[in-house]
Amino acid sequence: MNSGIHVSLKAETIGHIFGFVVTNSLLMTWIVTALLIIFAFFFGRNLKMIPGKLQAAFEWLFEGAFGYISETLESDKLAKRFFPLLATIFLFVLVANELEFFPGVGSIGIFEGGVLTPFLRAPAADLNLTLALAFISFFTIEITGIATLGGLKYASKFVNLRSPVGFAVGLIEIISNLGRIISFSFRLFGNIFAGEILIMVAGYFLPYLLPAPLIGFEMFIGIVQALVFAMLTLFFIKLAIVDPHESH
Numbered sequence: 001m002n003s004g005i006h007v008s009l010k011a012e013t014i015g016h017i018f019g020f021v022v023t024n025s026l027l028m029t030w031i032v033t034a035l036l037i038i039f040a041f042f043f044g045r046n047l048k049m050i051p052g053k054l055q056a057a058f059e060w061l062f063e064g065a066f067g068y069i070s071e072t073l074e075s076d077k078l079a080k081r082f083f084p085l086l087a088t089i090f091l092f093v094l095v096a097n098e099l100e101f102f103p104g105v106g107s108i109g110i111f112e113g114g115v116l117t118p119f120l121r122a123p124a125a126d127l128n129l130t131l132a133l134a135f136i137s138f139f140t141i142e143i144t145g146i147a148t149l150g151g152l153k154y155a156s157k158f159v160n161l162r163s164p165v166g167f168a169v170g171l172i173e174i175i176s177n178l179g180r181i182i183s184f185s186f187r188l189f190g191n192i193f194a195g196e197i198l199i200m201v202a203g204y205f206l207p208y209l210l211p212a213p214l215i216g217f218e219m220f221i222g223i224v225q226a227l228v229f230a231m232l233t234l235f236f237i238k239l240a241i242v243d244p245h246e247s248h
Helices: 024-045 053-073 076-099 127-149 151-155 164-205 211-241
Strands: 013-017 020-023 109-112 115-118
Touching (some): 020 024, 024 076, 053 076, 053 211, 076 127, 076 211, 127 151, 127 164, 127 211
Antiparallel strands (some): 013 020, 109 115
């Protein structure tokens, strides 16, 4: 039996459904999605005019988040349009990151050749998922800019033939916009995957000392990463709808 540390950059295949490959990160993604849907269903069914403590807490959080989005976008109409997306991104990434530390995740699976293939893996530790989220945010941002300003006015942010400096700035803006896909996906993936490796290494060398505080720290990082992803999407939407002729 190999007692060393095994690290797999890509998600491991655990089965097939109708010829479709099912990986451990995909299975975990389905579980997270199911939990969110079930919670929303039962929470929505039990809403009351006079809220209890749990409902009041959620209402306070959602009202605060909606107010912040409305203030940032300077429009209640836009806030109503984008709040469901931003809240979904935050809640999905948050739950996915926190369930990573649930007993059995990453530790229960099949041994093959002395190497454990876990049944469940943190969704954000799979670049496919973070890249998919990045594309969702990217296209939302770009389509919003075009729909709000119009195609020609939005394109003028990137194509400026009035001066060599303006042309160079436009090219930088194009590269910066495309770079968001990389920054969105690799920031989330890198933090979660690195946290997994850190805890794994700590558990291997100092199993009774380091893992517990590191898990607490990584749980905090999971919350921060969920907030960062949602907030960056919000801020880039704001930048996309700003008139290119405004000073700020």
